Amino acid sequence: MTATAAPVLALSGVSKRFGAVQALTDVDLEIRPGEVTALVGDNGAGKSTLIKTIAGVHPIDSGTISWKGEVVRIAKPHDAQELGIATVYQDLALCDNLDVVANLFLGRELRRRSVLDQVQMERQALELLDTLSIRIPSVRIPVASLSGGQRQVVAIARALVGSPEVVILDEPTAALGVEQTAQVLDLVERLRERGLGVVLISHNIADVRAVADEVAVLRLGRNNGLFRVEDTSGEEIIAAITGAADNAVSRRRARKDGGEGNE
Structure with a gap:
């Protein structure tokens, strides 16, 4: 599948609040068949909340979720399962x-x-x-x-x-050794080869870069960057995760874009 394939699952402007805590604010996400989309961010960035809205654990407060171009309502886990969304949580x-x-x-x-x-x-x-x-x-x-x-x-x-047509994997390589991690990442690639849309939640940037096609970064409950892995360095992804806009990569890019010489 190519990046131009229509999304099987799309979130637009999704927000979720728990009491006084705004967990998600206007989050967009697209999952395409035959692609692995990594969802990354610091603890508290909103990753778990986002996947639980897709899985039907936490119904969204506002925004839309679309399945194959049609707006749908996912109010409970059964709704997600009926559509074709499967979630593998960290506790298995x-x-x-x-x-x-x-x-x-x-x-x-x-x-x-x-x-x-x-x-x-x-x-x-x-x-x-x-x-x-x-x-x-x-x-x-x-x-x-x-x-x-x-x-x-x-x-x-x-x-x-x-x-299912979409599989969400919550930290599938957490606490695994090198060989076991390789086995799981091999399986993620086979899911992509089967034409499934895969959402991979991970803190391990090396794992993400090994198997993901795109990386969606969440920061403080908001989108903070969408990167094609083949065009992006690990440092750029980490900068988006941490909110560090001023780093070596950004300075080099600014110099190239502006035609500046060395400082």
């Missing part, structure tokens, strides 16, 4: 005592004559994991016995059982 919400198959189909169990169809669920689980190139010892071992990276990819795979 996996059931440690259940095996991988049971976790993948939790709440979406397949039945045959009112009895759980274990054979069909296992078959579909194996197909899904194989399609995503996810390697785990067995789909019949308890999730508690998996590594952190394996647990993360199982949680992402579970989100795909409902065939």
Whole structure:
């Protein structure tokens, strides 16, 4: 997919208040199919609130959310799921005592004559994991016995059982080692290859630059920059996150734009 593809999900002028706290103010965001959009910002920038408005946890106060060009109302998580939006939160919400198959189909169990169809669920689980190139010892071992990276990819795979078109990943590489992080980032790229729109929330700029197409920066609940990764340095992204307008990159750009010599 190219950057000119029409957004599958678009937020325009979205605001959200909690009592006296204005969490989001006139935020815009567009998610396109086959692209990874990273959502970055300091703690308290509004990232969690924004994804929860998309996921239906916190209905917006003002602004619009559009799905494939049509304005929609997302008032509860079921509304988001019905549209085709899946969210994988940082806590993963996996059931440690259940095996991988049971976790993948939790709440979406397949039945045959009112009895759980274990054979069909296992078959579909194996197909899904194989399609995503996810390697785990067995789909019949308890999730508690998996590594952190394996647990993360199982949680992402579970989100795909409902065939969503947009997947939101909340800090998927937090607290993971180098190899486990690589496994998760590989999976993010495979989601893009499947034509999904991916929203990646992360504090790790290296991870963001490795897999994202665009980076949307939030600062104090407002948009503070939208960058194409291929045209942007990590320093520019960090400057937008921190609000540091005066830095080496901005000074070099100003000199080039103004035709100035060295100071």
